[in-house]
Amino acid sequence: MRDRSARLGWLRLPFWLTYLFLYAPIAVLVIMSFNRAKTPYTWGGFSLDWYGRLAENDSIRGGLVNTLIVAFGATVLSTVLGTLLAVGLARYTRSRLLDALSTLPAILPDLVLAIGLLVFYTAVKMTLGLHSVLIAHTVFGMAFVSAVVRARLSHMDTSLEEASRDLGATPITTFFTVTLPTLAPGVLAGALLAFTLSLDEFVIAFFTAAPSEPTLPIVIYSMVRFGVTPEINALATLLLAVSFTVVIVAQRMTRLTEALK
Amino acid sequence: MTGTGPPVAAVRKAAGRLVTLGPGFGFLTVFLLVPLALVLSYTVFRRGRFGGVVHEPTGENFTRLADPLYLDVVFGSVKLAVITTLLALLLGYPTAYMIAKLPAKWKVIALVAVVLPFWTNFLIRTYAWIVLLNSEGMLNSGLKALGLGPVELLYTDGAIVAGLLYAYLPLMILPLYSAIERLDPSLREASANLGARPARTFWSVTLPLSLPGVLTGCVFVFVPSLGNFVIPELLGGGRRIMVGNLIRDQFLKARDWPFGSVLALAVIAVLVLLLFAQAWAARRAGRDA
Amino acid sequence: MTRRAPVAVASACLAFTLTACGGASTTDSAPATLDANADLSKQSLTISIWDGYSPKDLPERVKAKLGFDTKVAIHDTNETIMAKLTAGGDSGIDVAFVSGQYAQALNAQGLLEPLHADLIPNLKNLFPEAAQLAYDKGNTFSVPYTWGTTGLCYRSDLVKTPPTSWSDLLNPPAELKKKITMMTTERWLALPALKLLGASVNTTDQAVLDKAKQMLLKVKPDLLAYDDTTFGDRLKSGEAAMAEAWDGWCPTAEKNIKFVVPSEGSDLWADTMVILKSSRNKEAAHAFINYILDPEIHGWVAQNILYKIPNKVAMDALDPKLLESYPALAQPPAELLKGESLIDLGEASTMYTRLSTEVSAAQ
Numbered sequence: 001m002r003d004r005s006a007r008l009g010w011l012r013l014p015f016w017l018t019y020l021f022l023y024a025p026i027a028v029l030v031i032m033s034f035n036r037a038k039t040p041y042t043w044g045g046f047s048l049d050w051y052g053r054l055a056e057n058d059s060i061r062g063g064l065v066n067t068l069i070v071a072f073g074a075t076v077l078s079t080v081l082g083t084l085l086a087v088g089l090a091r092y093t094r095s096r097l098l099d100a101l102s103t104l105p106a107i108l109p110d111l112v113l114a115i116g117l118l119v120f121y122t123a124v125k126m127t128l129g130l131h132s133v134l135i136a137h138t139v140f141g142m143a144f145v146s147a148v149v150r151a152r153l154s155h156m157d158t159s160l161e162e163a164s165r166d167l168g169a170t171p172i173t174t175f176f177t178v179t180l181p182t183l184a185p186g187v188l189a190g191a192l193l194a195f196t197l198s199l200d201e202f203v204i205a206f207f208t209a210a211p212s213e214p215t216l217p218i219v220i221y222s223m224v225r226f227g228v229t230p231e232i233n234a235l236a237t238l239l240l241a242v243s244f245t246v247v248i249v250a251q252r253m254t255r256l257t258e259a260l261k
Numbered sequence: 262m263t264g265t266g267p268p269v270a271a272v273r274k275a276a277g278r279l280v281t282l283g284p285g286f287g288f289l290t291v292f293l294l295v296p297l298a299l300v301l302s303y304t305v306f307r308r309g310r311f312g313g314v315v316h317e318p319t320g321e322n323f324t325r326l327a328d329p330l331y332l333d334v335v336f337g338s339v340k341l342a343v344i345t346t347l348l349a350l351l352l353g354y355p356t357a358y359m360i361a362k363l364p365a366k367w368k369v370i371a372l373v374a375v376v377l378p379f380w381t382n383f384l385i386r387t388y389a390w391i392v393l394l395n396s397e398g399m400l401n402s403g404l405k406a407l408g409l410g411p412v413e414l415l416y417t418d419g420a421i422v423a424g425l426l427y428a429y430l431p432l433m434i435l436p437l438y439s440a441i442e443r444l445d446p447s448l449r450e451a452s453a454n455l456g457a458r459p460a461r462t463f464w465s466v467t468l469p470l471s472l473p474g475v476l477t478g479c480v481f482v483f484v485p486s487l488g489n490f491v492i493p494e495l496l497g498g499g500r501r502i503m504v505g506n507l508i509r510d511q512f513l514k515a516r517d518w519p520f521g522s523v524l525a526l527a528v529i530a531v532l533v534l535l536l537f538a539q540a541w542a543a544r545r546a547g548r549d550a
Numbered sequence: 551m552t553r554r555a556p557v558a559v560a561s562a563c564l565a566f567t568l569t570a571c572g573g574a575s576t577t578d579s580a581p582a583t584l585d586a587n588a589d590l591s592k593q594s595l596t597i598s599i600w601d602g603y604s605p606k607d608l609p610e611r612v613k614a615k616l617g618f619d620t621k622v623a624i625h626d627t628n629e630t631i632m633a634k635l636t637a638g639g640d641s642g643i644d645v646a647f648v649s650g651q652y653a654q655a656l657n658a659q660g661l662l663e664p665l666h667a668d669l670i671p672n673l674k675n676l677f678p679e680a681a682q683l684a685y686d687k688g689n690t691f692s693v694p695y696t697w698g699t700t701g702l703c704y705r706s707d708l709v710k711t712p713p714t715s716w717s718d719l720l721n722p723p724a725e726l727k728k729k730i731t732m733m734t735t736e737r738w739l740a741l742p743a744l745k746l747l748g749a750s751v752n753t754t755d756q757a758v759l760d761k762a763k764q765m766l767l768k769v770k771p772d773l774l775a776y777d778d779t780t781f782g783d784r785l786k787s788g789e790a791a792m793a794e795a796w797d798g799w800c801p802t803a804e805k806n807i808k809f810v811v812p813s814e815g816s817d818l819w820a821d822t823m824v825i826l827k828s829s830r831n832k833e834a835a836h837a838f839i840n841y842i843l844d845p846e847i848h849g850w851v852a853q854n855i856l857y858k859i860p861n862k863v864a865m866d867a868l869d870p871k872l873l874e875s876y877p878a879l880a881q882p883p884a885e886l887l888k889g890e891s892l893i894d895l896g897e898a899s900t901m902y903t904r905l906s907t908e909v910s911a912a913q
Contacts, residue, residue, distance in 0.1 A: 014355035018430065021352070022378050025389030025427065028399065029381070032392065059601070059624055081285045088281025092274065098286065105293055107480070109488040109532065111505055112525045115512055116296030118637065119522075122313065123299060127640045139292050142285060171277055200383055202491070207512070211634040212596045212623040212642045220384045222626040224495065226601055226779050236385040243380030247373055310897065311636050311659045330904075334911045397787050413728060416775045498775025499734045502910045513633040514736070515903040 026240065033233035050234040057231060063219035070130055070205075070215060071198040074137035079191040081138070082145025087179065089146070090153045106143040113139065114207035121208065128210040136208045137198040144197065145190035152186030192250060303522040314519055322519045326527065331507065335527070338503035341418060342486035345425040349433040349482045350475065352426075357437035372438065375431045383428060387495050390424050391415060394496070416498030424492040425482075432481035440474020441467070473543035480535045488528055504528060584666055584833050591617040593834035598623040598631050599647040603821075605850050615841060618834050627735070627778070628652045635661060635826065644829040645838055650685035650820040651737070653692040654894040662691040663825040669836035672843035679883040680860035683820055684891035692822035693839055696798060696857040699818055699889045700733075700741055701811040703781065703800030708791035716746040716812045719794060720769045727772045729791040731784060734776035736906035737892055738817075739766065742794055745814045751890050754898040759905055766909045776910065797878050798857035809878050811889075818889035820860070852879060858886070 033051070037044025054060060085102055105113065117136050121128060160182070164174040180187075202217035209215055214222075223232055304322055306314035325331065360371045378386060393399050394415040401411040414420060444467060452462040468475075490505035502510075504524060511521025595612075601624045605611065609620040625631035628649050635641050635656060648656065656662050667673060673689065686692045702713045710725060719742050722730055733739055741751050743762035753759065774790050781793035782801040793800075796819065800809040823842065825835040842848060849864035851857050856876055859865065860883070873880040895902070 011355040011359050014352050015359040018352050018356040018434070019374065021427065022375065022430065025386060025393055026378055026381065028392055029385065029389050059622075081288055084281045085285035088278060088285070092278040092281060098282070101286070101289060101294075105289070107484070107532065107536070109484055109528055111488040111490070111508055112300075112528060113293075113296075115508065115521060115525055116300050117292065118512065119299045119303065119518065120292070120296035122637050127642065128634070128637065129642065135292055139289065142288070146285070171273055196380060200379070202383060210642045211598050211625060211631055212621060214623065217382060217384060219624070220382055221491070222601055222624055224384050224388050225626050232385055232388060236381045236389075239381045239385075240377075243377060247377065247380075251369075251373075311655070330908055330911060333913075334907075337911070337913065395787075396789050498773075498777065499910060500770065500773065500775060501913065502907070506910075507907070510903075510907070514629045515900065516633075516636070517900075517903075 026236075029233045029236045030240070032230060033237040035230060035233075038230065050230040051238075053229075054231045054234045054238070059214075059219050060216070060231070060235065063214055063216035066130055066213050067199060067216040070133050070137060071195050073130075073134045074141050074198045075191050075195040077134070077138045078141030078145050078194045079187060082142035082190060082194070083149050083180075083183065083187050085142065085146040086149035086153055087175070087183075090150060102146050103143055105140040106147065108140075110140075110201070110203040114204040117204070118207045128208060130210075130213050132208045132210070133205050133215060136204045137194075137201060140204075141194035141198060144193045145187070148190035148193060149183055149186045152183055152189075156182055300522045300525055303519050304526055306519050308517045308519050311516060319519075322523045325520055326523055331524075334502055334507050335504055337501065338487055338505070341422055341425070341501075341503065342483050345422050345429070345486045346433075346479050346483045348422065348426050349430050350479065353430060353433035353437055353478060354475070357434050357441055360434075360438050361441040372435075375434050379431055384491065384495075386427065387424050387492055390420065390427065390496055394420050394423070415496065416500055418497070418501060420496040421493050421501060421503075424496040425486045425489060428489070428492065429482040429485055432485075433478035436474045436477040436481065437471065438474075440471040440477070444470050470546055473539065473546050476535075476539040476542050480532070480539055483535065484528075484532050487531065584669060584836065586669060586833075588833040590834050590837055593831040594619040594621070595644045595831055595834050595838055596621045596623060596642055597645040597647070597838070598625050598643045600625065600821075602855065603647065603851075605847070605854075608847075611847070612838060612841060616834070616837050618831075618837075620838070629735070632656070640828045641826065643826055644831050644835045646824055646826065647695060647821055648824060649892070650683060650692065650694070650822055651892045651894040653822045653824050654685040656824060657686070657691045658894065658896070661827055663827045663829065663832055663835075664691055665689060665693065665825065665839075666836060669833070670840045670843065672840045675843050675845060675848070675861050675863040677860050677862045677865075677883045679887050682887065683818070685820075685893045686822070692824045693843070694820040694822050694860045695842065696851060697818065697820040697860050697886060698797040698858050699811055699816045699886065700738060700794065700796055701800075701809055701816055702792055703785060703795035703802075703807065703809050704792040705785055705788065705790075705806050706808050707806040708788065712808065713792060713810060714813055716742040716814050718812075719792065720746060720765050722769065722772050722792070726791055728774050729789075730769075730773050731775050731777040731781045731790050731793040732766075732769075732773055733778050733794050734906075734910070735778055736902040738778075738794070739776070739906050739909065740902060741817060742812075745812065745816060748814070751817050752893055752895060754895060754901060756901065759901055763905055763908055766905075767912050770909065770912060797881075798855065800878075802876055802878060803856070816889050818886055818891045820891075 034046050034048065035043055036047035036049065089099055089102060113136070117132070117139075120126075121132055126132060156179075160178050161174055164178045165171070169177070200217060201215075202221060205215045206218055206221070209218060220232065220235070223229070303314050305318050305320070307317045307319050307321075309315050356375075360368055360375075363371055391398075395401065396411045396413065396415065398415075400414060405411055448466050448470070452466045453459070457465070487503065488505040488508070489503065490509045493499075493501055493503045493506055504527075508521050508524045508528070511517045511524065515521075595618060597620060599622060604622070609622060612618065612620045623643065625634075631643075631646055631648060632652055632655070635643065635646060636659060646656075653662070667689075670693070673693070676694070680694050680697075681687065681689050683694060683697075702716075702719060704713055706712060708729070710723065713719065719730065719732070732742070737751065740759070740762055743765040744751055744753060744758065746765065747758060747761055749755070749758045749762075774784070777784065777793070781790060781795055782799055784790035785793060785807055786801060786804055795809070797809055797811075801807050802809055823839050825832060825839070829835055843861060845861060845864035845867055848859050848861040849867055852859050852864065852868055853872065856879060858879055858881065868879075
């Protein structure tokens with residue numbers, strides 16, 4: 001082991017460079033969120049003012065609420081559709097075309113999906129709103145859920161399902177008592193993925209949201225375009241703290257589910 | 262429920278297929294296939310004065326693509342996207358390789374650390390680069406203190422590449438990691454036992470076998486880099502436009518939906534090409550192994 | 551192979567039916583007359599405006615004064631809100647704030663409600679010049695909210711000689727290289743070059759636009775960035791020393807920051823309020839516009855964001871000291887009207903789109 005890691009010595013440089021590259025800008029954001037000075041380029045002493053300002057900012061709060069509504073709705077919808085799709089693809093068809101179609105939204109550039117839906121909504125004269133963003137986020141969300149669940153399905157032992165069926169259980173009972181519980185970690189992982197992707201999604205929301213109901217990324221975009229106030233840094237720091245907590249909780253939870261197995 | 266003869270099984274199978282595949286593909290048909298078909302159909306119509314299309318067939322949207330003005334934009338963005346992808350590979354491969362060799366506990370931490378920045382808002386992360394690269398910003402303050410600056414960092418192609426790399430580097434590292442992780446260590450050991458140097462083992466065993474992962478990562482970085490319009494705007498200071506800006510502008514500013522659709526089609530074509538390359542490499546690697 | 555055929559055929563058919571019906575626009579017929587005595591408390595309003603362009607407590611004030619709820623949506627540019635308003639379907643917006651030439655384009659598409667002047671008695675507060683703006687003479691579908699001109703905003707301590715001409719922007723001295731920003735919205739991008747050429751800001755003469763393009767390409771390597779929104783911050787930090795700017799956006803409150811209208815002349819822009827035809831709260835929308843024209847509310851804009859407003863009563867009520875410290879604010883309407891009003895160019899607007907693409911694509 002030792003001599004191998006010694007041989008990998010030169011690889012450490014790009015390795016640490018990667019993490020420096022990933023975290024330097026984040027460190028800047030966090031530090032600047034506690035900066036009293038208004039311009040991001042000078043240090044004016046420690047302060048929590050920007051967090052207070054952030055709490056008072058109505059458009060950020062409104063955007064956050066809209067984002068959460070969309071993310072929750074899209075997650076529920078994509079989890080149900082994606083899980084069914086994964087089961088169907090694994091058990092009921094061998095069509096490579098359908099297989100490809102189910103993953104298409106995940107690899108399609110977001111801009112293409114965005115204009116496609118804009119064109120579609122316009123053509124059917126659909127009123128834009130949170131529902132139009134929710135649908136759009138479900139399109140790619142379900143692709144990710146289905147991919148994650150299918151990965152889990154491929155490792156799954158089919159003998160349990162067969163046993164259940166041999167014992168006379170209907171396919172529906174088998175699905176709910178055998179298949180779904182086994183898939184649960186995959187479904188949960190897929191749902192989490194869909195939720196995170198929806199939270200941060202900007203391009204598609206930019207094209208499909210109603211002007212009166214912007215999601216948080218859209219609000220941030222207009223703030224960034226108008227010269228940033230340090231409130232943005234405070235927001236970034238908070239988002240990071242929340243993400244960090246979620247990661248730790250998720251980690252604990254998966255350990256829990258593994259322990260329960 | 263007496264007897265599970267073939268007819269019942271067949272009915273069940275059909276019902277199962279309908280229940281599991283029906284809702285998902287129904288949804289995808291309406292909200293993915295129809296929209297894409299619409300975009301496709303718009304490419305052959307004339308633009309409407311205020312967006313939308315006039316139903317007069319025309320081929321001029323495609324001939325416009327050959328206009329040097331747009332070709333320059335396309336080539337310029339391909340250049341930046343290629344540079345970004347290469348840099349991502351250069352940084353990402355060793356990183357993924359290192360992570361794959363870490364002890365299990367550190368592996369998880371290292372992987373989470375790659376993904377974590379993704380969980381702050383993408384626009385805020387991009388903004389952080391403005392703060393870093395600004396002529397009055399941190400890097401330049403450092404350079405000035407050393408008597409080297411200020412150097413023009415922001416609003417350059419370099420800044421755009423840095424922003425794109427920052428946004429998509431994890432998308433390179435993750436597939437690379439899973440490709441390297443999956444490699445059978447015995448192959449490498451065999452190579453080493455046969456007297457091959459580590460470098461030779463890498464070039465003749467590890468790299469070819471991880472090639473599908475390399476290509477997946479390249480697709481994941483290259484395609485969104487090409488279509489991004491926010492980073493050129495914020496970090497490029499509007500001095501460079503990429504295909505993404507061009508498409509966005511056709512829909513939001515110029516309101517030339519047919520030409521925007523043609524550009525979108527071009528991006529899809531690039532994607533399909535890359536996916537074929539990736540599938541080919543995967544098949545080859547599978548055969549070699 | 552056989553199974554995919556139905557999907558493909560079905561989606562293609564559906565797509566073509568959709569395109570076929572997408573062309574024909576079915577505009578909802580608005581009520582010919584509005585009810586002057588409508589119960590406003592039963593209505594509610596959604597307005598779309600630029601960030602920071604109206605008092606923060608506007609919804610509360612409207613609620614107290616007029617009795618209905620107001621929701622404020624923010625748009626970053628004219629283009630963004632235009633795209634949403636023209637995207638078909640109900641945008642959910644009742645009153646939108648857009649620049650004059652965009653209001654004109656919206657009206658040409660039949661998307662705007664003709665204004666009922668009898669429901670906006672406060673129109674009498676406006677300067678007579680406010681009804682003479684070329685994009686909408688007589689305020690038939692729009693009411694100006696702010697107006698002003700485009701010029702050069704600069705750091706007097708960072709430029710050797712104060713700029714006086716568009717040539718100072720387009721042929722910058724060596725010390726200003728990479729210290730200059732220009733606007734990116736296509737009509738304002740072209741403006742400095744057109745004015746220096748002595749042409750109209752609304753020109754559709756391809757030869758003139760080609761000349762303008764050459765000038766814009768020549769200056770591009772010397773620019774720091776193209777920027778519509780944050781040049782004020784750049785000037786404050788010293789990152790930029792000179793910027794093409796709208797008068798109201800130039801932060802002249804800062805000690806060393808000055809604004810000048812170049813000698814070759816400039817434009818007259820107006821940001822306007824319009825009512826969407828799709829609005830189901832048209833009475834409330836009229837009451838809202840009327841309330842904005844109240845000297846107290848309208849005066850807020852001049853006092854707090856230092857934009858000129860076309861409201862005579864409100865301007866007269868301003869503290870003379872304010873006008874002393876911000877001379878640009880005191881520019882009389884007659885002088886402002888010397889600037890050329892930007893109008894929508896219809897089909898010819900693609901010439902400007904092309905120009906702006908050519909300039910931003912050039913390396």
